[in-house]
Amino acid sequence: MRSCQKCARLLLSIVLLIALAFPSAVLAAEEIKIGVLYPLTGGAAAAGRELRAGAELAAEIANSAMADIDMNMAKNAGIKSMGGAKITLIFKDHEGNPTLGADLAKKLILDDKVHGILGCYHSSVTKTVSAVAEQYGIPMINGSSTSPELTKQGFKWFWRTTPHDVYFTKDLFEFLKGMTEGKAKGVKAVPKKDITNLASACEKTEWGSAVSELIEKFSKDYGFNVKKSILYAAKATDLSSEVRSLNAVKPDAMLFASYTSDAILMLKTLKEQKVQPRIIWGQDAGFETPEFRTTLGDSIVGVLTRTVFLPKVADVKPVAGKINAMYKAKTGNDLSGASARSFTGLQTWVAVLEQAGSTKPDAIQKAANSINIPANQLVVPWGGIKFATSGDDMGQNILGTGLIGQYQKTKDGKVDLEIVYPFDVATANMVYPFPKF
């Protein structure tokens, strides 16, 4: 009898010890903590607010059952495979500062004991934060940084859902090729000699110079001819010599990678010097900002820009329309490239956790490497989400694509972006050639 009691006591203490030793395994059923790093103040604060709202909306949908949304994560309250565990987001503000981002990531991992990280918008910050995550073996999903370098580091704990600049630049050349084949909506096949001569002007920091090299590379692959390519200082007070230099080669298409002020100055200078290319294309960034649109008004009708999301996507994707309506009710704005991608980033987190059924890093790693989210689940117009598990672009979503939008005049006189590429989701006839300034 006494030995029996002893046995029971021993068993009990062993159980208690085990429980003490692995508390996280028990707690995990109730709360999954994701550390989210975004620029909530500073120069990119406007984007930061959108990013935050997008991630919050995705968490709300994941944490409650919403029968009217046709999305897997809306079907159950919390993570079903973990007994309905809820997602908690812990936001930190990195201010666009790579050093601060790395410090905050350490804090999230060591003090807040997060199970995973989402972020960080600026490629430079994502670079340092992903290195911290790699060091501590904490999984990190990135939804919105597009420097190709990020997935070339061979990290085992880093996955990126957004397509990067290689995809976007390739899209441009697919688009140009499609134009010569008559695929562009409302435009007859354009003779290749009409658009073969290109000129590019990119800002000269990491992003712009990488884009410039990609343009050179793809133009060779696709049989186009870059007659002039220049790198310029985004903080330049004057771009007239740059524009004169571009115009000297009489380019058919002019390609830009610019931030906000310089994109506006560039277009104003093109207009002043009455430059007449057939195509003007910008690599997102400055070309998609509201400031660009409001400042230049009608004179940008016909300008093309690469983008990742436009409210027009809702016309071709019902689920995007539904989420857009919810986002608009929450924030008063339409979804943008920033918010749609942060929404998708957290959605990927939910899907990965559902498949992993655990918050153990190993289980998450395994789940992320085998995840396959079909296109109909996403608000963004991609082929789905599936990460490369080997090769020189490890952790990159291989099913992502970009959009090319064109500024056009709507019926009520406003200037708005219409989708012209991919050709099968085009929402309007393309304006070609670029109208005279």
Added chain:
Amino acid sequence: MDILLGSLVSGLLLGMVLALVALGLTIIFGMMDIVNFAHGEFLMLGMYTGLLTSQATGLDPLFTLPVAALVGFLLGVLCYNGFVKYLLRGPMIAQLLGTFGLMLFLRNMALMFFGANDRSLHTGILVGKSFDIGSGIIVSATKLAVAVLAVLSFVAIWLLMNRTRLGKALTATALNRQGARYMGIPTERMNALAWGIGGGSVTVAGALIVNFWAVNPYVGLTFTMIAFTVVALGGFGSVPGAFFAGLVVGLITEIPGFWDFFMITFDIDWMSEVPMTSFKYMWIYVAYFVIMVVRPRGLFGWKQ
């Protein structure tokens, strides 16, 4: 040939813009040997003044210049009487750090009130207009307006300094403050006036620049770096020096254009491989360096 003429004209126009920005800096330095690091912030505030006045009143940005001049003048006088006056009692280093602090203060106040986003003018008589004279010469209306204003300002300041009693008093204060005071010149008021004129001229420049360049609280730095070079090149304190140095710097920024001209005219292949535009601003600082080594007083320096 088109490229050569086009580059020349746009270089000269830009030079006049830069000269106007540098004018206030050189006046203040000439008067009291203070390098005003907050100069770019004055420019930024001038840009905001132009932008906000025109947005609030619906007036064309061109007509906001008097408002900008007034704001700049008052700001300059206020800065002098409330702050710089006390700095003058301290050592040189206190003056340097003092105006540096003023720069940070103004910049962050702008950040607080106006936010970090870029803003720019959407409409206006001058915005986006240009005249095509032919043979490659395209004159942008905004730059032409700034250039005209720059010439007028320089002439006015030169007349003020050299043809009026007030100018004599200013020059006397600049040359020997104590001596001037013994002669009955109110040196404090002269200094305040110099700050007022310096502030007013640069805010006017800002209100014109906002016609073609977006404004944010950090925009000052872009222009001050060049303004400092212009002033150093022309000689600290020299008004005509600032004008000619402005033109020189304007032409230097057009070096890529001249490069293209040679490349196309003489059909030299290797020249197209050189990324001239990436190094556009390097030549300005090269010129600055050379001047500093060869002639530290600057081209027109008059004060030892």
